Amino acid sequence: MLIKDRGRAGRRGYRLPEFDVERVGLEDVIPERHLRREKPDLPEVDEPAVIRHYTNLSRKNWGIDTNFYPLGSCTMKHNPRANEEAAKIPGFATLHPLQPEEQVQGALEVMHDLQGYLSEISGLPAVSLQPAAGAHGELTSILMVARYFEEVGDESRTTVLVPSTAHGTNPATATMAGFKAKEIGLDERGCVEVEELRAAVDETTAALMITNPNTLGVYEQNIEEISEILHDAGAFLYMDGANVNAIMGRMRPAEAGVDVMHFNLHKTFSTPHGGGGPGCGAIACSEALAPFRPDPVVEKAGDAYRLARPEKSIGRIMGFHGNFGVMVRAWNYIRMHGPELKDVTDMAVLNANYVRARIREKYRIPYDTLCKHEFTAQPPKGKRALDIAKGLIDRGFHPPTIYFPLVVKEAMLIEPTETEPKETLDAFVDALLELAEADPGELEEAPERAFTRRLDETRAARQLVARW
Amino acid sequence: MLIKDRGRAGRRGYRLPEFDVERVGLEDVIPERHLRREKPDLPEVDEPAVIRHYTNLSRKNWGIDTNFYPLGSCTMKHNPRANEEAAKIPGFATLHPLQPEEQVQGALEVMHDLQGYLSEISGLPAVSLQPAAGAHGELTSILMVARYFEEVGDESRTTVLVPSTAHGTNPATATMAGFKAKEIGLDERGCVEVEELRAAVDETTAALMITNPNTLGVYEQNIEEISEILHDAGAFLYMDGANVNAIMGRMRPAEAGVDVMHFNLHKTFSTPHGGGGPGCGAIACSEALAPFRPDPVVEKAGDAYRLARPEKSIGRIMGFHGNFGVMVRAWNYIRMHGPELKDVTDMAVLNANYVRARIREKYRIPYDTLCKHEFTAQPPKGKRALDIAKGLIDRGFHPPTIYFPLVVKEAMLIEPTETEPKETLDAFVDALLELAEADPGELEEAPERAFTRRLDETRAARQLVARW
Amino acid sequence: MARFTPHTEADIREMLDTIGVDSLDDLFADVSPGFEGRLDLEPPRSEYEALWSAQKVAQKNATGMPIFLGAGAYDRIVPAAVGAITSRGEFMTSYTPYQPEVSQGVLQSIFEFQSIISELTGLEISNASVYDGATAVAEAALMTARQTRREPVVAVSAGLNARYREVIESYRVELVELPFKNGTTDFSNVPADVSGVFVQSPNYFGIVEDVAAASEAAHAAGALAVAVCDPISLAVLESPGALGADVAVGEAQPLGMNLSFGGPYAGYMATKKEYVRQLPGRIAGKTVDLEGETSYVLTLRGREQDIRRARANSNICTNQALTALAATVYAALMGPEGLREVAELSISKAHYLAGRLQEEGFRLRYPEAPFLWEFAVELPDVRRANAALLEAGIVGGLDLGDGAMLVAVTEKRTREELDTFVEVVKNAD
Amino acid sequence: MARFTPHTEADIREMLDTIGVDSLDDLFADVSPGFEGRLDLEPPRSEYEALWSAQKVAQKNATGMPIFLGAGAYDRIVPAAVGAITSRGEFMTSYTPYQPEVSQGVLQSIFEFQSIISELTGLEISNASVYDGATAVAEAALMTARQTRREPVVAVSAGLNARYREVIESYRVELVELPFKNGTTDFSNVPADVSGVFVQSPNYFGIVEDVAAASEAAHAAGALAVAVCDPISLAVLESPGALGADVAVGEAQPLGMNLSFGGPYAGYMATKKEYVRQLPGRIAGKTVDLEGETSYVLTLRGREQDIRRARANSNICTNQALTALAATVYAALMGPEGLREVAELSISKAHYLAGRLQEEGFRLRYPEAPFLWEFAVELPDVRRANAALLEAGIVGGLDLGDGAMLVAVTEKRTREELDTFVEVVKNAD
Known part of the structure; x- marks a missing residue:
């Protein structure tokens, strides 16, 4: 309901x-043609109903707080409650973004x-917290690259290279920033094919957008060579x-030749994902x-x-200074860890x-090498990633990311994060192994114990209903 | 688990x-015979596990926030979130009870x-918030009565009268305060039988403990006469x-001759019941x-x-000043209502x-008169209150209080409270009416959609396991 | 071991054995160039120490005072129930609802958010929210180009929040300037080749603009009309949809979000059904499950980056689900009457203050233009006035830099505060 | 209509019709004497105004300073996770779990609380909690009388918190005084007819008492031995069960509860299995449901007032489920090692402070007695010292009224605060 x-x-x-001042008649101060004629059809409910409605809605949802949530590439780690306390401090929560600098020294600190x-x-000298x-x-970074080439008067830089394993946001970003996105293939280890890259890089290349470790969970071992190829061509x-989350304290992107990168504060630094946001995509x-x-x-x-x-500056990319509340949480998290961030990485990996x-026993691991904080698997022959995912739901586990990365058929991208104990991992593996043997017909019925059965997604798109 | x-x-x-001072060796400051030999077997868990464990435990529980909860005599009304905000204000939450008065003027205010x-x-001139x-x-009140008679040197007052409809706490309180509890019966309207009372009152009577409206939900119409009988006998x-919650702004106990009474701040003034407490039982x-x-x-x-x-003074009855955090919530609630507390009562009734x-159509109402904020019903012939209760659970409603008051067989004490909308009441009534027709055999199977099936309560008592 | 990692030494040993490596270092054998040092960060703080020091840092900010700043972020009441809901772990610690069977809570709340935005804007389709008002404006600018298949060039005036204009430009959209006179925009000469025409109402100076005129001008030029609206204003002002706008966007912060030094807020975007393919961001749609039960799912995913990659209509991935939930809970608590009352309280108080200032001889920058709760007042020395206000425990308005102060008055301001404001400003001269 | 009542006028009309009365007033026709006036209370405040004014009132309290007060309530760390759990609506807005099928959350959390108390005290059975430490002590006094079938007379010393003694007396139990010398109680001459012997360790002055001696003396007199213990101390001190005590009670506030000006806290009570029938309060027991699944239920209800009425073992009805849950979450977060560290940090800091004060020439009231984190120090002028401390932003210790200050030092106090304390006290003279 x-x-x-x-x-x-x-x-x-x-x-x-x-009202403690005289009530002003709207028609006395606003010309009538601007005034609303029809009342918006909004809920007319009491506070008890609001609390009960949304409490019960929340109970039809899983989060890290309720279930293991190994959603690959999303780093669903525990969200410490201390971060929430920090963000709620009135001196942070009630500050107006346009208060003069002398009134906001704490926030700026x-x-x-x-x-x-x-x-x-990162090892990189400059940071922006605004994205x-x-x-x-990503967009901010590529816009900076674009602006750089404008500044130096190099009009030839029209292409951004993107490995085939990249998140969809990478090519979409390249397009949005005015570049042509060009895909680079993989070598047999799941890394960027260096020779293909070398061949592709030329004076039109503005940048390569690399994810490292990449979305297969594989560390890009040639990253130094890759950065040289790009730098030699004048690209970024x-x-x-x-x-x-896979590299903190174990490698610093700057030392591998990275020129610009983004962080996901809501992934690496434990700020809540909030059902899809808000986050913070700070860059260095x-x-x-x-x-x-x-x-x-x-x-x-x-x-x-x-x-x-x-x-x-490329200019402003947010109305004010970015998602400050998210920054406070990440700041607090880092201050609770210090150099122990390395341990976070170690445990995640x-x-x-x-x-x-x-799970190797029964699942195919297309690039079966040491992974970093996540890895890509494929279901046993004859099984679909979707069915395995829905079967996991019935066993109390949020499914991993499925059908991504696109380069692996029936991909399951599994990222446990460092905040899960061995028992949970073992229970998850046991469920996966059991599902590997499950009857495919039965699996298609899953989930049976969730808040709904499988949905008619086609209908949602064909007969679009996006409002009451 | x-x-x-x-x-x-x-x-x-x-x-x-x-440690920012030298770590003191326990054995250096405490004689060894006092030191603990065996480590207590407490959980050794990480914060993520704690959050997930208790979040999921909470999901195996209903509250007002999730379901209609018409538990008679408990006034399960909505707990406004503003009260929680008020209690969390650091100036209240972090105050030590022994700080000198000049440091705690806000709390005292x-x-x-x-x-x-x-x-x-209440219309009564003096209040204590300490219970x-x-x-x-109740205990505080009856102890005060006892101390009064000690003070005036009246040693004959050994009995406290209690109507048969009373909460079990009333006779238990009387005993605990050193009195004999004596029960008084009901008249045909469900009120205290005045003539029986008159006959019972004598120079041994210390007090009558009356609940008004009583636990049948019936207003004690003879309360003035009752108070006269007691006062004439020198009793309270x-x-x-x-x-x-049934009388605010509609009657004031003092004007009916009440000498002392308690309030349940967690009932009438909306502070959370917390799974069984904390509350505050202020007296006037x-x-x-x-x-x-x-x-x-x-x-x-x-x-x-x-x-x-x-x-x-009878002395101290709590370690410090009572449940201050509960007082703050009630204080805030009353300040949000002012004289509109009368509307609260009106809507509850x-x-x-x-x-x-x-529900009269299918349920027996043993004292079928205007009720106040609750009333007592009985299931149709052949049905048990327990089965109706469990059937309600399967339909998404917390059951009313059952088997209380004791004077009504198969009693169901129903208190909807004022914060529930008509639709909820209608849905609840519809469920009750449906249950009135349900097959008794089927009902015995209920609940089937709760977090457990019916429990083996006998086993819990016979093979007591009260710890891990 | 780190703060929130559960493994004991024994666990680690056993796991390394299963993996078939000797040490944690071995797990990074492939990492080159390795970092051999130790991160030069302050030593770990315990939770208590971290929060204690956070308190101390926060105390360096000036808060707890009445605020007369607006300009895109408003000091409005946030009901206690909002935080009680958004802090529920199931909402806070879930992610984008890719698995609808265990995400109905988030999905339905997004559907409700969309519905509320659709109702307020009078437009058929809303998305699940974007980063903030400014990026909503910029995404709308790009959307007009895609829909009209024109170069991204949009007509704007000085009435559009200067920060929004900057973000549009950062997003590589060209601005064409429309004349701005006496507090409102002149839409009579919109160039023929623009992809969109933007109108903000109430505008940057708090003044109600002519959205209908903007829409007509846009359509005459074959462009899309984009209205930028404070959602609270839509409780009293005609909806952009009813006035012919094709797209409505804006900042949802006034709907129950803390000021939080500028974020996180949420941008909203709504449009006509025919333009839905060009609308960026997530959309939750209604459907049924196998058993015919109503349920909700992310839909029209074909527009998005994770499916369409380089040809996606935006690179946007996350929405602001949790702040959008705050807006939803806020709107539900207020209802249509409450929202209207928030608007009317603010309008009444703002007009009271403007009146009092005028009585004291101060001139409004646009004395003839109809404003809601924000207005520019000319002062002999804005800096001095703000300094005096701060001295009196008041955060003054925005210094427009040209002898005027932009003053926002919300429902939180009391008559006493307004009177103090007048007294202080008067005596600051 | 009132603030949280949903009915519209139309609802009310329809409902009155169904009931068969004309007006709301008619619903109160039976109420006599009716109150015809209007309650003389301040006019209703909106939520925002109420909370704003609450903030203002709270600012009249002196908080945000280091606190050296103890004497039964301690300024300890409350982890952020505690409040996150106790504010879950399902815990906060439920009541006593009379319907176990929909109350497993509360029931299991009580079972866990009981288990933690049993582990700490070394006793077999704990109840679900009572109001606070003082009432736990008083209930224990009554319990000794019921179990021994003696008159309620208990032997205590000056080492028992004076407030606890007062509550025992209010509960109509007689006190017999045991000698208190050099900071500890002399249990060598317990009268033969008492129902209970009480020993608090650490006692009111922070000193470790001889629980074993008290137990022996009690048993020799045919009485029950009751130990009153700070639960944090039980991480390092031998459990009362192991030392022969029959009942252990105390204040659970140090386990994750805010100071909150004295409440709500929670009292704990534990005893031997053989005395369970005399233990007051709720008890959650483990059982199975129809399908054999482990589940929890309130048990041994036959002891309680709602069943047994005048013959109940106490009138107690509610427990402090929510604050007991806070204690449970706290104990789970800390674990045995964390609790021990809380104790050791406090002990080390307290001994550091005591040492520094002694170096400065101040004398401890009981210099030879072993103390944990609280001690009495003699000062020339306690009031003046406390005034100077307040001036320096410190809440000093408790003025014992006899030339000594009772100083409590928790894990929150920093060395810097301790050094400041010494400097201020030194210069106050």
Whole structure:
């Protein structure tokens, strides 16, 4: 039942303060043609109904708090409650973004600290916290690359290269930033095919967008060679940082030649995914690209922090300073870890490899090497990833990402994260092994114990109903 | 699975600050014979496991937030979220109870305000907020009565009268306070049998403990006569205030001759029931009993508030000042309502009478008169209250209180509260009417859609296992 | 071992054995160039120490005062019930509902959000939200180009929030300037080749613009009309859909989101059904399951980056589901009457303040233009006025840099605060 | 209409018709004496105004400072996860789990609480909690009388928290005084007819008492031995069960509960299995359902007031389920090692402070007695010292009124705070 259907004309869920000034007649201050004629059909419900409705809606949903959620490429790690406490501190939560700098020194300190932390983790000297999500960080990075070439007057740079394993956001970003996206294939280890790359790189190449470890869960071992190829051609190496949880304290992108990258604070640094957002897709970049960062960044001058527009900024990419509430959470997380972020990475990689080693018995691992924090598997012959996924639901596990990366048929991208204990991994593996043997006909009936049965997705698209 | 079973030796769910002073060896400061030899077998789990365990436990539970919960005599009304915000304000939540008065003026102001509000609602001049629950308020009240008679040197007062409809806490309280409890029967309307009372009252009578409206949901129409009978005999009239939600702004106990009463802040004033507590059982009393109130009460002297021990206090009945966090919530609730508390009562009584009027068709109403905020019903012949209750569970409704009051066989005490909309009441009635027709054999199988089937309660008692 | 990782030493040993390596280091044998150092970060803080120090840092911010700043973010009431719902673990710790069978809570809440936005804007289709108001505006600009198959060139005026204009430009869309006179935009000469015409109402200066005129001008030029609206204003102002706009976008922050120094907020986007293929972002649709039960699912995924890659209509991936949920809960609590009252309280208080300031001899920048709850007032020295206000415990308005202060008045402001504002400003001179 | 009532006028009309009365007033026709006036309460505040004014009132309290007060309530760390769990609506808004099929969450959490208390106390059976530590002590006093079938007379010393003693007396139990020398109780001459012997360890002055001696003395007198223990201390001190106590009770506040000006906290009570019938309060027991699944239910209800009425073993009805849940979550997060570390941090810091004060020439009241984290120090002028501490932003210790200050030091106190304490106290003279 929809919230609206719980309403009755005249019910109210909130009482506002009384008028303490004279009530102004709308028609006295606004020309009548601008005034609304028809009342919007919004819910008319009381607070008890609102609480019960949304509490019960939440009970028709799983999250990390309720179930193992090994959604590959999404890093569904535990969201510490301390982060929530930090973000709720009134001194952060009630600050207006346009308050003058002298009134917001604490907030700027948080941002400045966080810029520094991300700089240390990436090895890259400059950071922007402004992008609101990973895809937004990608866009920001590629826009910076575009602006760089405009600045140096190089009009030939029309292409962005993208490995075939890339997230869909990478080619979409390239297009959105005005480039042609060109795909590069894989070698037998699941890494970027270096010779194909070498052949593809020329004076039209603006950048390669690499994910490392890539979406197969494989570390791009040739990354140094790759960065040389690009740099020799005057192009940039962008790194999609969706998978930074696999490398913290174990490698620093700058040292591999990465020029610009994004972080997903909601993945690597444990801020909640919120059912799809909000996130923060902060970027880090080299000195060469630093002047192009979006407006504003935080600088420290003496004891004071200030917002500054980088010299050749691509401009503003968010209304204000980005998702500050997300930054506070990530800042708090990093401050609770410090150099132990390396242990986070170690445990994430350990967990992924452990699951990989155990399910190998019955699942195909197309690139069966040491993985990083996730890996790609395929169901046994005759089984579909979709059915395995739905069977997992009946066994109490959120399915992994399926049908991605596209280069692997029936792909299952499994990312356990470091916050899951061995028992949970073992139970998950046991479920997978059992499903490998399950009757395919039965599996097609799954899930039977979820909040719905399988949905008619075609109908949703063909007979689009997107509102009450 | 128990939280302990999610653990492994060596896991930790919380990191403490490092030692910043020299670590003291226990054996250096405490004689060895006092030191613990065996480690307690407590869970060794990580924070993610704790959050997931208790989140999922909560999902095996209903509350007002999830379901209609018409538990008679418990006033399961909506718990406004504003109350929770108020109690969480650091200036309240982090205050130590022994901070000197000048450091806690805000907290004392809250208590003083609340004393005044309860005084106004009851018409009684003096209040104590200290009791932690209704039963505790009863005990406090009867202890005050006992102390009064000690003070006046009247040693004959050995009996407390209790109507047969009373909550079990009433006679238990009387015993606990050192009195003999004596039961008084009902008249045909479900009210205290006045002539029986008159006959029972004598110089040994210390008090009558009356609940008004009583646990049948019936208003004690003879309350003035009753109070006269008691007062004429030098005894007190105590009123169990569990049902104040039925009378706010419609009658004031003082004006009916009540000498002392308790409130359940967690019932009438919307503080959460918390799975069984904490609550607050504040009491209000006449001038005659005021000097006997427990230590401390809050007084105002000039602009300053202070804690004071009433002159002939029965002493302390809680470690500190009572459940302050509960008081803050009730204080906030009353401040959001003011005189509109009368509307709360009106709607609570309307809802109860509406359900009564609608289920009358198939359920017996033993005292079928205007009820107040709750009423007692009986299942159709051949059906058991227990089966109806379990059948309600399968239909998504928390059952009413059953087998209470004891004076009605197969009693179902139904209290909808004022925060439920008509649609919910109608759906509940429809379920009840349907259950009235249901096959008794089938009903015995209920619940089938709850978190468990019916339990082996005998086994729980016979083979007591109360710990891991 | 790190803070939230459960493994004991024994677990780790056993797992390494299963994997067939000797050490954790071996798991990174393929990582080159390896980082041999130790991250130069401050030592780990315990939770208590971290939160304690966070409190101390937060105290360096000036909060707890009445705020007269607006310009795209408003100090409105956030009911307590909003946070109670958005902090439910099932909402907070889930992700994009790829598996609808265990994500009906998030999916239905998105469907409700879309419905509320559709109702407010008078347009048929809303998406699940985008990052914020500014990016919604920029995405709308790109959308007009895709739909009209023109170059991305949009006509705007000074009435469009300057920050939104900057983001449009960052998104590589060209701006064409429309004349802005006496507080409103002149739409009588829209160039013929633009892909979109933007109208913000109430505009950056709080003034109600002529959305119908903008729509007509856009359509005459073969362009799409995009209205940028504060959702609270739509409780009292005619919906952009009814006034002919093809797209409505804006900042949903006023619907129950904390100011939070600028984010996270949520941008909303709504359009006509015929343009749905060009609408970026997630859309939740209604359908049934195998047993015919109503349920919800992400739909029209073919538009999106994870399916369509380089040919997707945007690279957008996440929406702002949790803040959109806040907006949904807020709108449900308020209902149509409550939203209207929020608007009317703000309007009444803003007009009271504007009136009082005018009585004191201060001039409004656009004295003839109809405004809601935000207005520009000319002051002899805006900086000095703001300094005096701060001294009096008030966060003043936005310094427009040209002798005027942009003042926003919400339902939270009391008459006492308004009167103090006037007194302080008067005496600051 | 009131704030949280959903009915519209039309609903009310229809419902009155169904009931068969004309007006709301008619529903109260039987109420006599009716109240014809209007309650003299302040006018209703909107949520926002109520919370705003609550903030203002709260600001009149002195908080946000290091606290050296203890004496039964301790300023300990409350992990963020505790509140996240206790605010779950299913826990917060449910009641006593009378219907076990829909209350397994609360029931199992009570079972876990009981288990934790049993483990800490070394006793077999714990109840679901009572109001607070003081009422747990008083209930234990009554319990000794029921079990021994003696008059309720208990032997106590000055080592028992003065507030607990007062509550025992309010509960109409007689106290017999045991000698208290050099900080500990002398149990060598317990009167023969008492029903119980009480020992608090650490006692009111922070000193470890001889629970074994108390137990022996009690048993020799045919009485029950009751140990009153801070649950944190049981991470390092031998359990009362192992030392022969029959009942262990105490204040569970140090296990994850806010100070909250004294409540709500939770009292715990544990005893030997043989005394379970005399244990007051709820008990959750383990059982199976029809299908053999493990589940939990309130058990031994026959002891309780709602069944047994005047013959119940107590009138207690509610427990403190939600604060007991806080204790459970806290204990789970800490585990045995964490609890021990909380104790050891507190002990180390307290001994550091005591040492520094002694170095400065101040004398401990009981210099030879073994203490944990609380101690009495003699100061020339306790009031003046506390005033100086407050001036320095510190909430000082408890003025014992006899020239000594009772100082509690928890894991939250930093060395810097301890050093400041010493400096201030030194210079206050």
